[in-house]
Amino acid sequence: MWIWERLFLIALVAVLPDLALSQPLxxxxxxxxxxxxxxxxxxxxxxxARLFAEKLSVRWKVGVIVENRPGADGMIxxxxxxxATDGHTLLATHSGAVTVTPAIRKLPYNEEDLRPLSTAAIDFLAVAVPATSSVRSLADLIAAAREKPGALNWYAAPGGPVMVFGEFVRNNRLDMVFVPYKAGSEAVRDLSESRIQVSLVPLATALPLAQAGRLRLxxxxxxxxxxxxxxxxxxxxxxxxxxxxxxxLGFFAPKSMPDFVRQQISGEIQAVANDPEIHSRLGKVGMxxxxxxxxxxxxxxxxQRRHWDRIARSQKIVPAD
Known part of the structure; x- marks a missing residue:
């Protein structure tokens, strides 16, 4: 019996490092x-991110915090x-950060190093004008821009929105002036006060002012x-x-995160997305x-990457640093 006990102990010692490594995961x-x-x-x-963080925190029994890092079309x-090296950092983003940005910017990282986990929501985008404007349709907008060339200012959120609204301006041969903003919320505020005349922004951003009678969608x-x-x-x-x-809108994790952990997180995100309360709360903000x-x-x-690559080429956009 002694030799079998000794062999068992040798085998146990051999697998202990693997067990120790797998435990934290x-x-x-x-x-x-x-x-x-x-x-x-x-x-x-x-x-x-904040709605999902609230639910995921309950499911995971740990804190889930949201950090805002705006700028550079999502690259920051x-x-x-x-x-991040803690193995506990995820990305909650609009898809444009990983589809449009590579078509218009040179990336300081490898796209393959980021892996999708799950979609979270469908985001609606709206063309909005001040409530005091006489414009009530896209046809009205085109007519107003042609009546007063160069008099109308516009803003669109970075990435896809600014590219498609720019296409709208070019296709209809409109003389309108683009006004850049650091944040879409600032543009929407100025729009509600008629400092600019039209914006293409997420519905969630414009909806509160539209419901308050200060914007028209x-x-x-x-x-x-x-x-x-x-x-x-x-x-x-x-x-x-x-x-x-x-x-x-969706979630991503670094490629360095083990596959089975990413699969586990994906399942949790999908479960939250199916939560009736999340459906209700996102529905109230237009998602x-x-x-x-x-x-x-x-x-x-x-x-989407192929789609935006085609649009960037058609608009002769060269990826910038």
């Missing part, structure tokens, strides 16, 4: 989880996630009307396919909760 998360958002407070990614937030860029604003026509339905734009598998999200992102 099986208990993920072990500490506070950070969700990095590329938007300013109040932007669509920030809203989604992505670098923060890829530079004249078009939705998504293929389908927004459930919370069913009377606002789609740009496609108004005959302007160049303004068609729909974005997913639709929608989770997905990593594979589905990856396929969608690949299609």
């Amino acid at each position: 099986q208990r993920w998360p072990e500490r506070t989880v950070r969700l990095i958002s590329p938007s300013s407070p109040g932007g669509s990614p920030d809203i989604v 937030a992505i670098q923060a996630v890829l530079g 004249i078009a939705i860029t998504n293929p389908e009307a927004a459930p919370i604003a069913p009377d606002v026509p789609t740009a496609l339905g108004a005959g302007h396919p160049e303004l068609a734009l729909q974005g997913f 639709i909760a929608r989770g997905s598998t990593p594979g589905y999200y990856a396929q969608y992102l690949d299609e």
